[in-house]
Amino acid sequence: MRNETSGSPLYTVPSGIQTRWASPENPQAAKGAGGHANAGRKGAPCFPLAPGECKVLAEQASGSGTIRRIWSTLNDRSPEMLRGLRLDFYWDGCGSPAVSVPFGDFFGVGRGHTAAFECEFFSSPEGRSFNCYIPMPYRSGMKVTVTNTGEKQLNMFFYDIDYTVGDAHGEDVLYFHAHYAHLPATLLRQDYEILPKVSGIGRFLGTNVGVKADQERYFNVWWGEGEFKLFVDGDSDYPTLCGTGTEDYIGTGWELGTYSHRYQGCTVADHERMEFCFYRYHVPDPVYFHQDIRVTAQQIGTTSPEQRAQFRQAGTVLRCTGAEERYFDYVDEAKQQLWENFERSDDWSSCAYFYLNRPERG
Template sequence: MKLYRIKNRQSFGFSAENPTGQKNGGTKGKDCEKLRPCIQIAPGETVTLCDTDGPGMITHIWFTGYVGHSFVMRIYWENEEFPSVEAPISAFFGCAYDENFKDRDGNYIVLNSAKILTAPGRGFNSYWEMPFAKHCRITMENRSKKEETLYYMISGWYGEIPQDAGYFHAAYRQEHPVTKGRAYTIIDGIEGRGCFAGVTLATGMNGNNTCWVEGEAKMYIDDDQYPSMNYTGTEDYFCGSYGFGNDIILNRYQTFSGMYTGLFAIMGDNREFYNGQQRFLLYRFHEKDPVYFSKNFKMTIDNLGWTGPRYDDYTSVAYWYLEKPSKLAKELPSDEEMVMK
């Protein structure tokens, strides 16, 4: 979008200070006076953060406060009873290892892309565009056993949306550990016409790290028996090469964070060649190379090293657009099953 092009739109923002998102609906406090900067969510409670009629577009979501896996975000489109987005916020924003704030160098974990930004201190930002024709509802559930704090801002605009606008979807998956010898499923059960938009992936090494990035990413489009999109390795799918530098010259993984892809964080001692028990956080967003499908879509990725199949811990969130809101294929694991240290 060109900012100099003036559109017939009205901006909105839902926050703790303006929970209804109404025009003129923010704080009645005086200058330099905070009345309600955050909310408390009780154990087992689900709160509605945004409830509004369209047409319009969600353009930015910001969260901080408690940022662990026990907070589950859900987004419902067009008054449907089922969510089209369901994921713990830590994994949605690429930080599935939510108990690990520091990377291997002792710095805050930072993801700096065009679609998701995780800023120092765990400021979670989403720039995914999320159009809706009639209605949007966004909720947050606290699945922990104690009260937690949430700071939030959900902003966008009301106005005409394109007739061919699709609905944003996102779904969480995990295997702790991956079944040895069987591909990890990033996403399946997607039915309809749409576009695969990307994935965030967290991997935890179990045992010696014998080049875990040998696994191929495979995309099955419209009843494929064999993948139409077949990448040659895990680091290749995430647009790197040679073990992100670990295979040649440096013998040490090097992080990077670009507009659409990155290996943005490593946790654990990485100074020794192929040292085990490391944690890696990656993302790939198909902004410039979208993957279109007409009937259905599935994506898998192998957990494979030089010595053969592995049994590492994999956690992911897939993102896609569909021509109409769709129910997600699988339910979330329990809060206890999501613990990743």
């Protein structure tokens, strides 16, 4: 049996590699410096974080290593706090972060929600904690920080960052990156950009997405007919990799309910509030790029005949999908029996994860 993250069997000890745990009282994970507060009787398990304050969670000034696990919990897990805290990851002494993402979105659930779930990269056993298992290698140092960008004080921030030092990383080892995006109202016929164009060599790991559908304009009509598109290695107008719909991209069908599987799932499916959070991670189906990558999702809805009548009664103008500028026909009786797709605007947010052959995105 082999451990994929370390490349060595579970029953061997790799030469020259040591284990370190960064914690609130020992962010540098210094040898023999853990658990010393209050005479060793649990004196510093957490810290407060005031508005505007930044804390170093883990730091290695030089040398190679690999972050292997991150765990955290907060006494305030409100949407305001989960979106107000920001995590930043720096590799090899770089001045700009490879990761700069709201706390909650980084840990796999969007829109400031919590949920009990488990998948390949993230978990929250009872919906009260945050775990990440993505291996994050570096060659000459790392730093992880948390910043309170909100207006509310957090009283208790608990965490552990578990890593190894001394790892020998070959030339083919890539750096971990994450990209956060949010559009409160997407633009009609302009696909939402999960990952703007990134140049280099790497691997797209996947994304978690949060959607708040516009009920005021579209009622409770299904919003997820749009295709997920991955433009790789010179693709321009049309992608090489293209899915068939939102729920299809995450491995299910016919709209969304809650489930958490190893590589895909939907942690939030609130049909009353029309709020959804879901994920897809490309582990058994790797997405490699050798030149560049860009990832988008369309905002397309569909209507049943009954829903079409609801739009007609409300006087809503809906633009049909397709190259031609065409709108729903509420006069032709035959067309009233059609299911038809339409362009729409909703609130979308996402966190995309990928490896890249350099420590800064550039």
